[in-house]
Amino acid sequence: MAASNRTTPHPSTFILLGIPGLEAAHGWISITFCSAYILSLLGNCLLLAVIKTEPSLHEPMYLFLSMLALADLVVSSTALPKILSIFWFKDGAIGMDACLAQMYLLHSLTTMESGFILAMAFDRYIAICNPLRHSAILTHRAVAKIGLGVVLRGAVLLAPHPFLLKWLPYCETNVISHTYCEFMALVKLACADTTVTRAYSLVVAFLTGALDLVLIVLSYVMIFRAVFSLPSKETRFKSLSTCGSHLCVMLVFYTPAFFSHRFGHVAPYVHILVANIYLLLPPVMNPVIYGVRTPGIRQRVRHALGVTPS
Template sequence: MAASNRTTPHPSTFILLGIPGLEAAHGWISIPFCSAYILSLLGNCLLLAVIKTEPRLHEPMYLFLSMLALADLIISSTALPKILSIFWFKDGAIRMDACLLQMYLLHSLTATESGFILAMAFDRYIAICKPLRHSAILTHRTVAKIGLGLVLRGAVLLAPHPFLLKRLPYCGTNVISHTYCEFMALVKLACADTTVTRAYSLAIAFLTGGIDFILIVLSYILILRTVFKLPSKEAHLPALSTCGSHLCVILVSYTLAFISFLTHRFGSSMAPQLPIIVANIYLLVPPMTNPIIYGVRTKKIRESIFRVFSIRGFPDLS
């Protein structure tokens, strides 16, 4: 579909371009996108099924992991079908309300995922620093309350975003140079002062991902302090190995999140394709890699998957 300009300040439809400048390669680019989506669907569905059917996985860490997997599924399914339709059929048209809904779901669920990763860090802190009280502190009821609270946090804090964007006039163009409806991509189309809108978005990013990351770092400082106080050096590695998968997820998620955040807000001097490519990597990679990381590195999950498929004799990588 050819991109078109609009003069109305409130267009009913936006046009997603995909990756500007790489339109000729969209067919090839769709291959890793489609592969990542399929792997994300298969991996997270398998993870959810295994955690649900295996009673020994009904522990706080795995319950938080199932919440993360469900959020990953929704994020992938919110964005990838439309992205693939752009790549395959040049169908970039999206209704304004659908665009705002997509933006809201992606940003609120990303904030919620950050909270789930923090909750998993809290679980590791309790398990290592207060092991005798772990089951008393993190009961199933408490885990459910934490999960619900994190969902509500993301839903409430990001709720103003669609309304802030909808009230802005878009009198220049309705063409979005992106593969999906991203907050900053829409803000850049507005022909009005967006200082308040940008400031609110920045504040919410700090109140969710920023504070979550600080608390995660603090949790691991306390964990390391406890581990290195253990009298036996042989006990250090087993204690830390229980955090290995979680640390890999943190590294993947937050590294990509920070790079995407910085390129979108401060990457005006970069090639226009770069922020879009980084944003798509951030959208694609964590939902695909999270189940792989936990499936490969976590002994209980790996054994449960092997049991489902009647596989035996694989080495322990924990």
């Protein structure tokens, strides 16, 4: 596989390098990545099957969780097969249109994941701060509308990204120092003014992930105020315990997202590894978090696996 130093302004193919600086470890890294991919497929498919077949889980929180699981499945399947082909077969070539499609799917779906986590925070806020109206506010129809709104937001706001990138000239190189087609990695290859492209990307990031995180934090501020105003310590603990799984999911998603941006003089391979963890960790951990902490899910999984409780 050879890549030229200069290429045409509109190349038909890009070359993904994987993790530059860690080429010798690609084989070992692939074991972890492949294991994570298999676990994410099994965990999220099992989670979706359990939520579908267990009537007691047809509640807003778990309906939003099923939407999150679907997004996790698509994110994993969009990124991992190509990453593994780079590690195993040194096949980094990817067509221009395929690269832009992968970039769009990954960025739009991670935006949707953020929206579903915000929807779950809204569910916890209503359940704790206004429990008597929870079922009246979050009906199945309302849940469907919120889910559709999250999907449309991600799909529409990220739709200009592929077109903005396709119009840019790439006259220096077609080599992408990354494991997947990431927006900023492609922008850096362009030999043209990318001010508008970068500005639009920043606006979208603010209107999605950043705004979602602010709203989630505000919802938990109000949740904690409501919980700590309760007279009984046992009631406070019980109320907070219902938020434990969601808080874990939020930390698993937003922590690597925060560190996936470069701060200071960080080696490029560290940035790329964290960016991959951002894609890999949530799909693996979300089913585990809810499977361990939710009795209904835990019991159904044990039944499906033929394991009897001790």
